[in-house]
Amino acid sequence: MTRCTRILSAFALLLGAPLAQAGYFQWEMVELPAATGAACGDGSPYRFFVNRTPFSHDMAVSFEGGGACWDQKACLGEGKLGAANPNGIPVDYMQSPNVAHGLVTPFTARNDPAQTVQTQSWNLVFFPYCTGDVHAGSKVAVYADAYPATPRVEYHRGQANVSAAAQWLRANLGQPAKLLLTGFSAGGVGATVTYPLVRDALQPTGNVTLLADSGPLMQAPRSGSPAQYPSLPLHNTIRAAWGLDEADGLVTRFSSGLLVGFDPNNLGSVSGALALTYPGDRFGYMLFTRDSNFSAFSYEKFYPDIANAPNQSAYQHALFSRWWPDIAQWTAALDAYANVSYYVPYFRNVNDSHCLTIIDFSGTGIESAGIASVAPFVDSSLDRGPPTRLVEPENAADFTQPLSIYVRLFNLISRSP
Amino acid sequence: MAAAAAALATVWLWPADEPATPARLSAVATPPSTAAAHGPSGATAAPVAPALQVAPAVPPGISSEQWAALQVQLRGRPDGPAELRRLGDYFAWSDALRRFREARLTGIAATDLQALAQTRDEGLPERLRRSEVTAAEARQIESALLEAIQPDPSRRADQLERWSTAHLAPPAAVDTRQAEFERRQSELVAAWSAQPAAARDRGALARELEALRRQSFGSGSR
Numbered sequence: 001m002t003r004c005t006r007i008l009s010a011f012a013l014l015l016g017a018p019l020a021q022a023g024y025f026q027w028e029m030v031e032l033p034a035a036t037g038a039a040c041g042d043g044s045p046y047r048f049f050v051n052r053t054p055f056s057h058d059m060a061v062s063f064e065g066g067g068a069c070w071d072q073k074a075c076l077g078e079g080k081l082g083a084a085n086p087n088g089i090p091v092d093y094m095q096s097p098n099v100a101h102g103l104v105t106p107f108t109a110r111n112d113p114a115q116t117v118q119t120q121s122w123n124l125v126f127f128p129y130c131t132g133d134v135h136a137g138s139k140v141a142v143y144a145d146a147y148p149a150t151p152r153v154e155y156h157r158g159q160a161n162v163s164a165a166a167q168w169l170r171a172n173l174g175q176p177a178k179l180l181l182t183g184f185s186a187g188g189v190g191a192t193v194t195y196p197l198v199r200d201a202l203q204p205t206g207n208v209t210l211l212a213d214s215g216p217l218m219q220a221p222r223s224g225s226p227a228q229y230p231s232l233p234l235h236n237t238i239r240a241a242w243g244l245d246e247a248d249g250l251v252t253r254f255s256s257g258l259l260v261g262f263d264p265n266n267l268g269s270v271s272g273a274l275a276l277t278y279p280g281d282r283f284g285y286m287l288f289t290r291d292s293n294f295s296a297f298s299y300e301k302f303y304p305d306i307a308n309a310p311n312q313s314a315y316q317h318a319l320f321s322r323w324w325p326d327i328a329q330w331t332a333a334l335d336a337y338a339n340v341s342y343y344v345p346y347f348r349n350v351n352d353s354h355c356l357t358i359i360d361f362s363g364t365g366i367e368s369a370g371i372a373s374v375a376p377f378v379d380s381s382l383d384r385g386p387p388t389r390l391v392e393p394e395n396a397a398d399f400t401q402p403l404s405i406y407v408r409l410f411n412l413i414s415r416s417p
Numbered sequence: 418m419a420a421a422a423a424a425l426a427t428v429w430l431w432p433a434d435e436p437a438t439p440a441r442l443s444a445v446a447t448p449p450s451t452a453a454a455h456g457p458s459g460a461t462a463a464p465v466a467p468a469l470q471v472a473p474a475v476p477p478g479i480s481s482e483q484w485a486a487l488q489v490q491l492r493g494r495p496d497g498p499a500e501l502r503r504l505g506d507y508f509a510w511s512d513a514l515r516r517f518r519e520a521r522l523t524g525i526a527a528t529d530l531q532a533l534a535q536t537r538d539e540g541l542p543e544r545l546r547r548s549e550v551t552a553a554e555a556r557q558i559e560s561a562l563l564e565a566i567q568p569d570p571s572r573r574a575d576q577l578e579r580w581s582t583a584h585l586a587p588p589a590a591v592d593t594r595q596a597e598f599e600r601r602q603s604e605l606v607a608a609w610s611a612q613p614a615a616a617r618d619r620g621a622l623a624r625e626l627e628a629l630r631r632q633s634f635g636s637g638s639r
Contacts (some may be wrong), residue, residue, distance in 0.1 A: 023500050025507050027548045034634040043602065043626070044595055045634050054490065055483055088592070094551045097585045109554040111514050111544075113561035140623040142606060151606050153626060359557075409560055412574070 025110070027051050027094040027126075030168060037160035040130035041075060043153065044088035046161045051110070051124040052173070058206070059169070059176035060119040061198060062107045062126050065185025065215065065355070068297065069132035070241035072143035075154045081297050083132030084186075093128055103358045103410070107182050114360035114406050117378055119180055123173060127165060127183075127190070131158040134215070135183075135190025136250050139243025156242045159250055162194040166201035179204040180211065180382065184355040185294065188215025188286075193250055195274055196258050199281075208281045209381050210274070214294055214355045216287055218326045219268035219333050226302070229329070230322035233302035235267045268333065275337035283340045284381035286356045286374060287327070289392065290347040292316065293354035295323040331391060343377040344391040347398035350407045351414075362404035366392040476505045478512030507549055510540045514558065521565070534565035542584050552585045598633040602626060 031047045032038035038046040066084025069075035077086035090096060106115040108126050131137060137156025144151035181198060183191035192212045199208055218231035226232050238244065244251040245264075254262040254273065262273035275283055287294065299322050300306045309315035327344065334340045347353050348363035356364045361373040369390055371377075377388050392398075475484045487504065491497035517533045538559070545555045559580050560573075567573040609622045 023503065025504065025511075025549055027551060034631040037627075039630060042595070043598060043630050043633075044592055054487060055479070088595070090592075092586070095545065095548060095586060097552050097556070097581065097587075104551075104553045104557045108551065109557070111511055111550055111554060111558060113514065113518055113558050116518075140626055142609075142619075142622070144610075150603075151610070153602055153606060155630075405564060406557055406560065409577075 024052050024054050029091050030165070032161070032164045032168065036164035037157060038164040039155040039157045039160070040088040041083065041086060041132050041154050041156070042088050043155050046130070046157070047089040047091065047093065048128060048165050049094050049126040053121065053123055056122050057176055058119070058122040058178040059173070059202070060107055060122045060124055060180040060182065062105060062124070063135055063183030063187030063190040064127060064129040065183060065187035066129050067132070068134055068186055068238070069154065070237055072146040072152045075132050075143055075152050081300070085128060085130035089128045089130050094126070105184060105357050106360065107357065114404060118382060122178070123176070125169065127162065129186055129190070131156055131161065133158040133242040134186040134193070135162055136193045136244065137242030138246060138249045139241070141241065158190065159194065159197070162190070163197050163201070166198040170201050176202055176204045177206040179206070179208045182211040182213065182357070183215065184213040184358055185215055188212040189217065190215070192217060192274070193270055196277065199278065207382070207384065208278065210281070210283045211378060211381060212285050213357045214287045214291060216285060216330055217268050217270050218298070219266065219329045221263070221266040223265065230326050231298050234298050239267070268330070271334060271340065272337055275340050279339060281339060282381050282384060284377065285334065285340070285342045286377070287344055288347060288353040288356070289324070289327065289344055290320070290353045291323070292319060293352040295319050298323070331389070335389065338387065341377065341381055341387040342389055343374055345398070346392040346395040349399065349403065350411055359406050359410050360404050362407055363401055366390050367395065367397070368393060476508035476512070478508045478515070503547065507544070510537065510544060513537055530565045534562040538562045538566065545584055556581055556585065594633055598629065601629055605629065
């Protein structure tokens with residue numbers, strides 16, 4: 001089968017999907033045909049959502065976050081690091097209080113009362129997260145480690161979902177002008193690693209930008225040790241669990257010419273390879289220095305001194321003694337690329353200081369640099385301002401900084417029994 | 418059959434392959450459904466519908482050119498007049514919310530802010546029902562409006578809770594195909610697990626599961 005025939009067949013398959021019949025400025029659901037390989041973790045159909053505008057050809061694609069899994073309990077959504085949406089994505093997901101854990105991001109809210117961003121007037125696309133694989137996997141796994149009598153079949157189909165959704169968007173919305181890929185947490189990782197799939201399918205005619213929030217791919221060369229590269233055990237685990245090295249896995253595809261300069265022995269090389277492959281694009285990465293959620297996800301299941309820490313102080317010490325060196329090596333690697341920006345404030349008292357672009361941007365400033373919030377970083381990335389490279393020094397004032405009513409409300413609700 | 422599918426795909430893709438330039442777009446970007454129905458050059462036979470018999474005033478928040486172009490675009494659609502009314506309502510509501518947000522930032526009389534909030538509050542359930550806002554977005558909007566309407570924080574929290582209970586529906590019922598799929602999937606996995614460990618072929622199981630999934634969920638019906 002020729003490449004051309006394969007592409008046409010793929011598009012023809014997608015024509016079987018329900019077509020956009022909702023009006024402008026409405027969230028419409030698209031269920032991808034099973035034959036595309038798209039699926040949620042429980043095998044149910046993958047659904048994503050589109051909110052079109054007739055006034056723009058620009059497009060902002062947001063990847064939902066929510067944990068990850070490589071064992072049965074986490075794939076069932078159990079535990080604090082469990083994967084989101086283990087029972088799939090309902091047709092009315094956007095009308096459900098559960099969408100994105102009830103969190104708003106300005107990138108999917110046209111009428112956000114708290115935060116304006118320029119992409120709110122663009123075509124908006126939302127990729128829900130239901131595969132436990134940071135939107136990256138290509139493997140069907142059977143997990144029976146927790147409940148042997150009732151194994152969990154997990155369809156780690158993130159890559160197929162994103163590919164099929166991108167092809168649907170191209171077939172039904174055409175080439176965008178500007179394109180933004182963004183996501184928070186696992187969605188930040190997903191937006192990063194599937195960037196070439198979406199970008200190549202959509203072939204935008206204008207500026208293309210990545211804004212990956214709190215989903216860093218840390219440096220972790222396999223020739224090193226966990227003491228040198230604390231994310232190495234995580235990377236080795238997910239490569240096997242999610243089929244990244246299999247014939248159609250992302251690592252294999254990156255190495256086969258999809259990305260220039262990708263080192264298959266270092267997942268952390270993806271960010272640099274993206275910058276080299278798409279020199280005209282802009283890549284922006286964000287996270288908090290005191291993020292105790294993604295750091296827990298990265299290390300807790302691999303280092304007994306974290307999991308068995310006798311108290312909160314010891315736990316945080318064990319966590320951050322790995323997270324902070326990881327951040328330092330990560331930013332040092334990113335410094336090599338002219339089209340890469342990063343923005344790392346110290347702390348925000350919500351969601352374990354995890355994610356800058358959820359709820360609103362309050363509490364995301366780097367005061368020592370005279371920056372009140374992450375908003376200028378977002379605008380500068382989209383508008384091709386000078387690359388920003390900022391890491392806020394330790395700032396105790398962040399612990400007591402005033403936050404918006406929306407952030408306070410979220411804290412109130414999330415702490416309620 | 419394959420050739421027909423490929424031809425259909427080619428026709429469908431053609432409009433999208435041309436970059437959308439401002440010159441082609443005029444005031445409104447060409448919607449995919451219109452492009453597909455009329456073909457890339459509008460040459461495909463399509464009944465020419467009379468102009469819509471509605472000429473409502475330009476809603477706030479958009480230009481008269483944009484509104485006129487929208488009317489042209491919806492011409493001929495059976496639901497065109499209703500869709501225009503919906504869009505007009507949406508634009509008006511969205512623009513008032515924008516003014517509310519700006520008023521909070523710049524500061525206006527509390528009574529004026531409350532009046533503005535009250536009108537937006539009344540329109541919010543309809544916006545949610547029509548999928549024009551997400552549930553999380555709606556709750557955030559409601560909390561902003563309540564802050565202007567209800568000065569007492571504890572009463573405000575109660576009101577938000579009541580509003581959420583009344584307007585944010587729980588997720589829809591699970592897909593009816595799922596239960597049967599899971600039953601048959603369990604049978605496949607049980608049969609595979611019953612084999613001696615050395616005989617278990619993960620690739621074969623994956624292929625069987627995929628075949629079952631495709632059989633169960635077909636071609637993307639909702």
